[in-house]
Amino acid sequence: MELEGTNISFKYPSAKNYILKDIDMHLDNQKIYGLIGDSGSGKSTLCKILSGYVNKYEGEVTLDGNKLPQKEFCPVQLIYQHPEKVMNPKWKMNDVLGESWDVNDELLSEFGIQKSWLTRFPQELSGGELQRFSVLRALNPKTKFLIADEMTTMLDAITQVQILDSVLNIVKERKMGFLLVSHDMDLVDTICDEKIYLKDINKV
Ligand SMILES: Nc1ncnc2c1ncn2[C@@H]1O[C@H](COP(=O)(O)OP(=O)(O)OP(=O)(O)O)[C@@H](O)[C@H]1O
Ligand SMILES: [Mg+2]
Known part of the structure; x- marks a missing residue:
């Protein structure tokens, strides 16, 4: 499983300067x-490009040599830093989750999701509760590569470890790729085999 970004450059249409330049x-x-970098340096933007959420960029992203599909399910899934921004406020959580896949009860309980939350709207849940849905939604059986963008910042320390542990078990079991974005150097040191500093690969 190889996720490759070649010569990636990106500038927001409203901005004057590139925030990502020639990234490999x-x-x-x-x-x-x-993945480590200062706040505002472009980590989330890079994650969105690597997972197919942004398609107007320069360069190329491939998974095992193939471009990411634009219409079908994307095998590179992103767990967003701000889940509330990407969930339809008019959908109940049942539908938010069901849009991706049919999650079984075992996984719901492993991720600490209470059944009663399924019939609520996103704005009726706390940030941490919502993030559990976001994690689970990304763990569709068709996912080959998982990118977690500050996924645990909304959770308390114990819940953070529990959820990360569950995710890492699934990653291992399914032999998925995993990229973790975090400000927490201790966390990165503990779980990552390789650290990538955005400033080292970004030629802005
Ligand atoms: N939709 C947008 N339109 C214009 N500029 C944006 C947009 N989203 C982000 N930016 C800007 O692009 C830069 C990179 O943002 P990004 O969210 O990728 O940073 P980040 O490294 O993830 O930061 P953080 O660590 O705070 O999450 C920032 O200067 C931000 O203000
Ligand atoms: Mg970010």
Whole structure:
């Protein structure tokens, strides 16, 4: 499993300057990768490009040599830093989750999701509760590469470890690739085999 970004450059249409320039990344499922960089340096933007959420960029992203599909399910899944921004406020959580896949009860309980939350709207849940859905939604059986963008910042320390543990078990079991973005150097040191500093690969 190889996720490759070649010569990636990006500028937001409203901005004057590029925030990402000529980035090359070669990731596989042999290691757990950690992406580190200052706030505002472009980590989330890079994650969105690597997972197919942004399609107007320069360069190329491929998974095992193939471009990411635009219409079908994307095998590179992103767990967003701000889940509330990407969930339809008019959908109940049942539908938010069901849009991706049919999650079984065992996984719901492993991720600490209470059944009663399924019939609520996103704005009726706390940030941490919502993030559990976001994690689970990304763990569709068709996912080959998982990118977690600050996924645990909304959770308390114990829940953070529990959820990360569950995710890492699934990553290992399914032999998925995993890129973790985090400000928490201790966390990155603990779980990642390789650290990638955005400033080292970004030629802005
Ligand atoms: N939709 C947008 N339109 C214009 N500029 C944006 C947009 N989203 C982000 N930016 C800007 O692009 C830069 C990179 O943002 P990004 O969210 O990728 O940073 P980040 O490294 O993830 O930061 P953080 O660590 O705070 O999450 C920032 O300067 C931000 O203000
Ligand atoms: Mg970010």
